[in-house]
Amino acid sequence: MQYSDSILKTPSSFIRNILKVTDAYDVISFAGGLPNPISFPIDELKQSVNDAIDANGAKVFQYSTTQGYLPLRQYIADKYNNKQSNLNYTADDVLITTGSQQALELISKVLLNKGDGVVIEEPGYLGAIQAFTLREPSFYGVTLETEGLNVEQFKDSLKQPNVKMVYTVPNFQNPTGLTYTKERREEVFEAVKDQDVIFIEDDPYGELRFTGEHLPYIAAGKMTNSVVLGSFSKTVTPGMRLGYILTKNHELLNHVETAKQATDLHTNIFGQYILHQYLTMNKYDKHVEKIIALYKTQADAMLAAMEKYFPPYVKYTKPEGGMFVWVTLPEGVNALDKFSEAMEKKVAFVPGNPFYTDRESVNTLRLNYTNATPEIIEEGIKRLAEIL
Numbered sequence: 001m002q003y004s005d006s007i008l009k010t011p012s013s014f015i016r017n018i019l020k021v022t023d024a025y026d027v028i029s030f031a032g033g034l035p036n037p038i039s040f041p042i043d044e045l046k047q048s049v050n051d052a053i054d055a056n057g058a059k060v061f062q063y064s065t066t067q068g069y070l071p072l073r074q075y076i077a078d079k080y081n082n083k084q085s086n087l088n089y090t091a092d093d094v095l096i097t098t099g100s101q102q103a104l105e106l107i108s109k110v111l112l113n114k115g116d117g118v119v120i121e122e123p124g125y126l127g128a129i130q131a132f133t134l135r136e137p138s139f140y141g142v143t144l145e146t147e148g149l150n151v152e153q154f155k156d157s158l159k160q161p162n163v164k165m166v167y168t169v170p171n172f173q174n175p176t177g178l179t180y181t182k183e184r185r186e187e188v189f190e191a192v193k194d195q196d197v198i199f200i201e202d203d204p205y206g207e208l209r210f211t212g213e214h215l216p217y218i219a220a221g222k223m224t225n226s227v228v229l230g231s232f233s234k235t236v237t238p239g240m241r242l243g244y245i246l247t248k249n250h251e252l253l254n255h256v257e258t259a260k261q262a263t264d265l266h267t268n269i270f271g272q273y274i275l276h277q278y279l280t281m282n283k284y285d286k287h288v289e290k291i292i293a294l295y296k297t298q299a300d301a302m303l304a305a306m307e308k309y310f311p312p313y314v315k316y317t318k319p320e321g322g323m324f325v326w327v328t329l330p331e332g333v334n335a336l337d338k339f340s341e342a343m344e345k346k347v348a349f350v351p352g353n354p355f356y357t358d359r360e361s362v363n364t365l366r367l368n369y370t371n372a373t374p375e376i377i378e379e380g381i382k383r384l385a386e387i388l
Contacts, residue, residue, distance in 0.1 A: 010133045011354070028380035029348040030367040033174065033323055036298075037371075039291045040237050041282065048278040056273055064269035066257050068096025068244070072276040076230070076244055083214070086221035093246055095253055096267045097260070100204055100231040100243035104131040106263065107165070107227065107245070110255040111198060112137050117163035121149065123326075123355035123364065125174045125202065128167055137164075139357040144173065146317075148180030151187045158195050165198040170218055171206040172322025175355050175366040179320050185218045193223060198252065202229040204243075207288050209321035210296035224248050232275060234323070235288050240271040294370075295323065301374035302367065302381060309385035323370045329363040329388065338365070338387060345383040 052060055067073065070091055077089035097103040104127065112118070112135035120128065122141030132139070140157040143150040148170070157163070168188075170180040180188070192199055199219040206214075219226040231243040247253055260266070278284075302325060306316055315328040327349075329335060335351040342348060352364030369377060 006134050006136050009136065010130060024346075027343070027346050027348055028372065028376055028383065030369065030372070030380060030384075031348040031350050032371060033368055034371040035234055035238060035323075036291075036294060039294060041278070041287060044282050045237070045274065045278055048274045048281065051281065052270075052273040052277040055277070060270050060273045062269070064266050064272075066095075066261050066266045068094065068267060069269060069272040069276060072096065072272050072279075073244075075276060075279055076246070080228070080230075080246060084216055084221060086216075088221070089246055089248075092250070093248055093253070095245045095256060095260070096272060097243045097245060098264060098267045099233060099238075099241040100202060100229045101127050101131065102241075102260075102263070102267075103229050103243055103245045103256075104128050104167075104202075105134070106256045106259045107198070107200070107252075108132045108135045108137075109259045110252065111164045115162070117157075117160050119154070119157045119160075119163055119166040119197075120357065121168060121173065122357070123175055123352060124167070124357070125169055126354045128202070129354070129357055132167075141357055144176060144178060146178060148178075148184030149188055151184070151191060154188060155191050158192065158197070163195075163197055165200060166192060167200045167202065168218065169202045169205075171203055171215070172208065172319055172324070174205070174322075175324055175350070175352070176326035177317045177319030177322055177324040178326070179212075179215070180218070182215050185215065189218050189222065192219065196225075198225050198227055198249070199223060200227045200229065204229070204231045204234050205322035206230075207235055208292055208295060208323070210292045210299065212320040220246070225252075227252070235284075235291060236275065236278065240268070240275060242267065242271055242275055292321070295321075297374060298369045298372070298377060299325075301377045302369040305378040305381035306385075309382050311385070311388060314388050323368055325367045325369065327365045327367060329365070331363060333363045334361045335363055335365040336361070341387040342384055345386060347380045347383040349384070 073091040073094035076094050077091050080087050080089050108131055114136040116137050118132050118137045119140045121144045140160050142153045142157050172179055201217050220228050228246040313330050317326045339351045350366040352362040
């Protein structure tokens with residue numbers, strides 16, 4: 001069988017493969033980016049299923065429009081307008097996707113030909129790297145510093161041949177947990193505002209801030225070519241796979257809609273009705289506040305344990321929200337080797353390798369703190385410290 005060049009060049013998800021190994025009952029896993037299941041509003045969602053069916057009847061089981069359920073799209077637009085005053089989104093600016101992962105795949109399908117340029121954070125979100133790799137682009141990695149993208153490198157990357165889009169995760173970035181400062185956001189915008197590129201701000205974690213102040217988007221509300229990606233996976237349930245694209249660029253959105261028609265016709269409409277019912281009949285903000293309090297407790301437990309047990313030459317980020325801590329080992333240490341040692345201690349993490357587009361041996365790793373109790377977190381960090 002002869003397979004396409006693009007699929008043969010696209011690696012399978014490193015994390016999905018790791019989860020097969022780390023799912024044993026006796027392994028303390030910091031590997032997945034999993035929301036804590038105790039945060040899922042199970043009883044409220046049960047009620048929303050019945051209420052959605054009672055209110056809408058057979059429509060919840062029928063084919064629907066590609067762009068998504070109109071009341072849900074309007075809810076999303078209103079949510080963002082209330083968050084930031086200059087956005088002015090309408091329902092027509094929203095397209096519902098099967099998770100934000102599909103949004104990445106659809107946008108890259110619409111924009112990229114083989115060899116086209118993609119500017120991406122380094123390290124960057126591996127789900128985006130995987131989705132974009134299917135289009136066989138040229139990646140231009142820009143170092144992600146504590147404050148955000150390295151601006152001089154970013155300016156240089158925009159001069160590379162045929163750059164079509166810039167991909168960022170400005171809030172509690174995956175994998176580093178870092179958040180762009182207000183000043184760095186302004187510098188990045190000044191560098192990109194006159195460029196003919198799509199500027200993507202992927203923001204699945206933005207609502208999960210447990211310290212500091214919420215910051216404005218880099219380009220949303222200021223550039224027609226701005227795209228914001230969002231999801232309900234981190235605040236309601238990941239199993240519904242409900243994400244969305246927000247943009248004022250309707251030419252782009254129309255092409256994405258065509259690509260989605262060819263992919264799946266439309267996102268699960270039953271899930272959209274249920275989610276909208278849940279959002280309108282429950283106190284969503286109060287629910288998110290509970291998640292934030294939970295994740296702050298877990299993040300504090302991990303950082304305290306790292307302070308207590310890690311040797312001083314191991315460096316790590318201190319996130320203001322989200323789900324991840326990024327660890328940097330001494331130069332010359334291969335995190336992939338340490339993964340094998342850690343598994344002997346029954347503790348798991350994600351080595352940094354898959355978060356780069358052009359490196360094979362790196363001294364970084366990602367830890368997730370949202371899917372374990374503080375007691376288990378401390379034990380896991382203690383085990384990890386023994387091999388560091």
